Amino acid sequence: MSSPAPSAGRSRIRDTLTALVLALVVGTAMISWWPVYESGDFIIAAAVAIVAGSVIALVGAWRAWPTWRVIVAVVVAFLVLGVPAAVPSRSIGGVLPTVQGLLDLVAATALSWKQLVTIAVPVGSYQALLVPPFLLGMVTATVSVTIALRTRHPVAAILPPAFLMVAGILLGVVHGGYALPAGLAFLVAVVAWLVLVAIDDRRAIGGRRTVENALADARRVLGASTILALALVGATAVVLLTPVQARTVVRSEVQPPFEPREHESPLAGYRAAFAPDDADDVMLEVTGLAPGAGLRVATMDTYDGVVYTVGGSDGTSSSGSFTRVPYRLDQEAGRDGTQVRLDVRILAYDDVWVPGIGKLERIEFGGPRAETLADAFFYNDATGTAAVVTGLGGGDRYAAWSMAVGDATTARTLTPGTSVVPAAPELPIELEGLLDDWAPASLPEGERLAAVVDGFRSNGYVSHGTDGEAPSRSGHALDRLSQLATDQPMLGDAEQYAVAAAMMARRIGFPARVVVGYRASDATAATPAGGMSLLRSDLQAWIEVERADGTWVALDPNPVPRPVPEREPDQPLVVSRPQAALPPPPERTQVDVGEDADDRAEEQPREESDQWIAILRDVLTIAGLVVLAAALVASPFLAVIVAKLRRRRLRRRADSEVERIEGGWQEFADTAADYGYPIRAGSTRAEQAATVGGLAPLVLASIVDRAVFAPGGPAPGDDERVWRSVDELQQRLAAPRTRREQLRAAVSLTSLGGYAVSRRGGRA
Numbered sequence: 001m002s003s004p005a006p007s008a009g010r011s012r013i014r015d016t017l018t019a020l021v022l023a024l025v026v027g028t029a030m031i032s033w034w035p036v037y038e039s040g041d042f043i044i045a046a047a048v049a050i051v052a053g054s055v056i057a058l059v060g061a062w063r064a065w066p067t068w069r070v071i072v073a074v075v076v077a078f079l080v081l082g083v084p085a086a087v088p089s090r091s092i093g094g095v096l097p098t099v100q101g102l103l104d105l106v107a108a109t110a111l112s113w114k115q116l117v118t119i120a121v122p123v124g125s126y127q128a129l130l131v132p133p134f135l136l137g138m139v140t141a142t143v144s145v146t147i148a149l150r151t152r153h154p155v156a157a158i159l160p161p162a163f164l165m166v167a168g169i170l171l172g173v174v175h176g177g178y179a180l181p182a183g184l185a186f187l188v189a190v191v192a193w194l195v196l197v198a199i200d201d202r203r204a205i206g207g208r209r210t211v212e213n214a215l216a217d218a219r220r221v222l223g224a225s226t227i228l229a230l231a232l233v234g235a236t237a238v239v240l241l242t243p244v245q246a247r248t249v250v251r252s253e254v255q256p257p258f259e260p261r262e263h264e265s266p267l268a269g270y271r272a273a274f275a276p277d278d279a280d281d282v283m284l285e286v287t288g289l290a291p292g293a294g295l296r297v298a299t300m301d302t303y304d305g306v307v308y309t310v311g312g313s314d315g316t317s318s319s320g321s322f323t324r325v326p327y328r329l330d331q332e333a334g335r336d337g338t339q340v341r342l343d344v345r346i347l348a349y350d351d352v353w354v355p356g357i358g359k360l361e362r363i364e365f366g367g368p369r370a371e372t373l374a375d376a377f378f379y380n381d382a383t384g385t386a387a388v389v390t391g392l393g394g395g396d397r398y399a400a401w402s403m404a405v406g407d408a409t410t411a412r413t414l415t416p417g418t419s420v421v422p423a424a425p426e427l428p429i430e431l432e433g434l435l436d437d438w439a440p441a442s443l444p445e446g447e448r449l450a451a452v453v454d455g456f457r458s459n460g461y462v463s464h465g466t467d468g469e470a471p472s473r474s475g476h477a478l479d480r481l482s483q484l485a486t487d488q489p490m491l492g493d494a495e496q497y498a499v500a501a502a503m504m505a506r507r508i509g510f511p512a513r514v515v516v517g518y519r520a521s522d523a524t525a526a527t528p529a530g531g532m533s534l535l536r537s538d539l540q541a542w543i544e545v546e547r548a549d550g551t552w553v554a555l556d557p558n559p560v561p562r563p564v565p566e567r568e569p570d571q572p573l574v575v576s577r578p579q580a581a582l583p584p585p586p587e588r589t590q591v592d593v594g595e596d597a598d599d600r601a602e603e604q605p606r607e608e609s610d611q612w613i614a615i616l617r618d619v620l621t622i623a624g625l626v627v628l629a630a631a632l633v634a635s636p637f638l639a640v641i642v643a644k645l646r647r648r649r650l651r652r653r654a655d656s657e658v659e660r661i662e663g664g665w666q667e668f669a670d671t672a673a674d675y676g677y678p679i680r681a682g683s684t685r686a687e688q689a690a691t692v693g694g695l696a697p698l699v700l701a702s703i704v705d706r707a708v709f710a711p712g713g714p715a716p717g718d719d720e721r722v723w724r725s726v727d728e729l730q731q732r733l734a735a736p737r738t739r740r741e742q743l744r745a746a747v748s749l750t751s752l753g754g755y756a757v758s759r760r761g762g763r764a
Contacts, residue, residue, distance in 0.1 A: 032168030038122035053141025287531030299383035358404030417546030430485035494541035501557035670751035
């Protein structure tokens, strides 16, 4: 920020217009922040910040405040307006700040940045996460307007909004759905500001405002707008035809703070829920759960042959990435989706996993630890698993709004989805034998899956291995699954049936995962509020498979509890062998070898050709994007050059010879102004020639004056001679200068419409 300059002679109307245009530029830069918040509170906070910063800069320029006073004004405005605008939940009536609100506001200036990139979006007005855009918006507006009003380089006022837009991109979302609209809106606003600077510089010269000058200004704006529109249309077409990929932002590189691999798998302690002393403990009271629906605790998609877990051991599984959910999530209803509200009261349940159903949209905690639980809540949208770092305990309660998909009535109509789940060990040979018996490979995938589910339900028996039940070993490692397939009768519980069914579903081709949760039984008691009390023994496990439309549907492979028959002797696994040996392959002849070699020779070039085509396509795509980016960056400069060429053409082809002669002199004077000569529009041609210096400009000025003011008018051919002299003088002005100086003069805004200098009388 430069030293303040008196502004007594400055038009306050012009300064206000400058601040309004720059506020528009800052507002378009804020568009890149919208996907992070998607809330009306964000619009209010951004508007308050931009208006406050612009007003501070205007008052500071009008009253010639020093830098320190402007900074103090920004700090005071931040403290006074910050709580109502950026921390509305801590304000009184949405207007007056509270002490706690001020503490949150100050703390958020340092702490909210990391929270913003470790939380699921959109965040709305959650806690103090509106502070980053509010603070940056106020500072950006203040600095931008101050640069425009109090420095000699008003064009540089676009740099702070550009920084604000880049910050929104870096701290924003991975997908770039708003990238194109935000970029185009910001580019249009920047060009509008540059045109305003050019016109404002023309007015600051002191020349007369005539109808011709006004029309010239209008033509320049129209010409620049046309060129910009063509560039935007071309850029939009290229972007729309280019495949959209996830972009790398800060959010995509920051590790989430909740690590599910640090907690025991919910399936590992499954058998403990059926201990006789604890089986009847009331775990949860739930209202809103449909009869027969499962209340999920956690969804697991990673199996290492010993235990099913939430998230892989290497951290690459999508089920292992948890983020905070402060406000809401936008969930698609899908074909079978319905919105469900659950009201849950915690009794004996004590774990980090938050029971729920379907895809979570919003959650509100209650009880004495409501705020603590909200701060510690994390969610994985890929699997619908939620957790609180501090763990749930007796007395906690919450209301959750979710989008639930009804259980599939039949698996026979399903076709496999395309999701990629973490790799798992090979299916044990015993389960492979069951799969061949129950679901031959000749059947469609859906019928094979239905046969597997029916096979476990009809052939299996349930035993938790407790007192009074048939012996049944716990665990779900590969050897336990092999034992499940060979025991006669088949004996186990949901821990083994769910894992075995998930592995067989994956072998068929379905993406599959295991879910642990609670299912109401016939003995489940109703609550006075119309809900149900879920016991510890209501714990259950089932599987989910993905169908072709991307929806995960639940399937229950668990047998209905019934008396277990007497154990039958184990039968060795019979491996069927072919009845007859296959005939040996025919002997290879030289002709066969030659034909195979020819086939391979024909296939190899085709593969190499495909690779070269793919490489060429990638190179052309990258080159096209580079050219597009270069065109967007260069479009404002090209607009200036095109405007000057059009101006020269109009002058040289004017209707009358006198206008062509005057136009020649104006072209020379414009060139001199672009090279930095302090030429003024109100001075005579002789004075302008003297400013440039040298004999040739003075001679040309006298020739032009004589041709314009002579009683008989110009002689035939004077206009061509004047323009030849102008071309020679332009070459003389460019000759001693470097290529960089010549390029700077070519894109200079000084001569657009006049011979512009800065509004303080110095050289622009």
